[in-house]
Amino acid sequence: MNAPAKDLDALRTDWTREEIAALFALPFPELMFRAQSIHRRNFDPTKVQVSTLLSIKTGGCPEDCAYCPQSAAHDTGLKAGKLMEIEAVLAEASRARDAGATRFCMGAAWRSPKDKDLDTVCAMVEGVKALGMESCVTLGMLTPSQAQRLKTAGLDYYNHNLDTSPEYYRHIISTRTYQERLDTLEHVREAGLSVCCGGIVGMGESLGDRIGMIHALATLPEHPQSVPINALVAVAGTPTAKSTPLDPIDFVRTIAVARITMPLSMVRLSAGREDMSDETQALCFLAGANSIFYGDKLLTTPNPATDTDQALFARLGISSMQIGQNPAQNTH
Ligand code: SAM
Ligand code: DTB
Ligand code: SF4
Numbered sequence: 001m002n003a004p005a006k007d008l009d010a011l012r013t014d015w016t017r018e019e020i021a022a023l024f025a026l027p028f029p030e031l032m033f034r035a036q037s038i039h040r041r042n043f044d045p046t047k048v049q050v051s052t053l054l055s056i057k058t059g060g061c062p063e064d065c066a067y068c069p070q071s072a073a074h075d076t077g078l079k080a081g082k083l084m085e086i087e088a089v090l091a092e093a094s095r096a097r098d099a100g101a102t103r104f105c106m107g108a109a110w111r112s113p114k115d116k117d118l119d120t121v122c123a124m125v126e127g128v129k130a131l132g133m134e135s136c137v138t139l140g141m142l143t144p145s146q147a148q149r150l151k152t153a154g155l156d157y158y159n160h161n162l163d164t165s166p167e168y169y170r171h172i173i174s175t176r177t178y179q180e181r182l183d184t185l186e187h188v189r190e191a192g193l194s195v196c197c198g199g200i201v202g203m204g205e206s207l208g209d210r211i212g213m214i215h216a217l218a219t220l221p222e223h224p225q226s227v228p229i230n231a232l233v234a235v236a237g238t239p240t241a242k243s244t245p246l247d248p249i250d251f252v253r254t255i256a257v258a259r260i261t262m263p264l265s266m267v268r269l270s271a272g273r274e275d276m277s278d279e280t281q282a283l284c285f286l287a288g289a290n291s292i293f294y295g296d297k298l299l300t301t302p303n304p305a306t307d308t309d310q311a312l313f314a315r316l317g318i319s320s321m322q323i324g325q326n327p328a329q330n331t332h
Contacts (some may be wrong), residue, residue, distance in 0.1 A: 010038070010263040015218045020211050023257045028249065032287060035256035038263045039288040047321040048285065048313070049266055050294035051103035051136065052096035056124065057083045057117075058300060061109035063140075063175045065163075066239040067203055067232055069300050070109040076237035078300055083108070083117055090127040096295060097131055099306050102323050104128045105136035105159065107299045111176065112141040122153035129154045134323060136196060141176070141184045147191035157226060158188040159196040165212025168205045172240075182220075189222060198228035198268065201254055202246035210254055218261035226291065227258050227265045231272025233301045248280040252287050259288025266291045266326065274302050278312055285318060 060080030138159035
């Protein structure tokens, strides 16, 4: 099949908050029509990219992110571990590939990696690439030279989220500034890595904060190639545990606005699917989500089982995107 035409004029990074607010305020049928039209101009709407996550270093994190079960500041009963052995990580990557994943994402509960640990992670990246999979890591803040080392090892994507709006951020994290996040994203971009950057909704933020979060993402110097939209996984013992869950329709709206404002990015329906109905997930795909985390665990919390996701894909006539099948990616 020919690659769909691309929306090259739509790579705007000058979105205003008012424009984004107006998108959120559209009647749902109008919003969905606009999101779908843009999605279909740039992607095959029947293809969804699947990535498997692995926590390579779990818990005991010095940061105080209010949502995170891995922060040492919260008592969630999670057992902290050391950095995994390379062989054990590659065995998991191989299992994920055999189950159908095309990208393997490794996460570490660090504020930033130590250079010695980065050597080990680089070896993991090389191993994942040798399995024929795309690689992604999320290790916290990076210096320019650390980003360059990961690029040299063959890393494809670096995940580092803005998490929420600049205004709501202070209610969520005190140990790392928004500007530090923007700086890491710059180092990642400058190293020539693809950026995976998104956020979390359902943490008690206002609609204005969801507008602010999408605005921050869509006005970065370049749209992130991948935009994970996470629904908060409420974990007992974290400060956000008691947040009122977001209305699923408002979650779908957030996906649709991400799709409209960042037309060539992969929009990932990320954490939170375990508590989402098939119908909500289907609406997310209709709104332009075209990537998911696949495998029964996210980093530390549950995700739908692979056979559950295969049944959902079959029910919807969706199939998994193979490497090189993403028409938008060829432009980066
Ligand atoms: N420590 C690194 C960092 O924060 O940059 C990497 C790992 S961290 C767990 C990666 C992302 O996972 C966070 O930025 C956040 O967006 C997401 N996340 C963590 N806990 C979550 C939760 N309970 N629900 C939804 N998303 C979550
Ligand atoms: C992202 O935006 N979501 C993923 C990935 N990037 C690393 C992580 C979700 C974590 C959910 C909570 C947990 O399992 O610990
Ligand atoms: Fe640490 Fe990342 Fe969790 Fe924040 S989100 S506490 S930095 S693991």
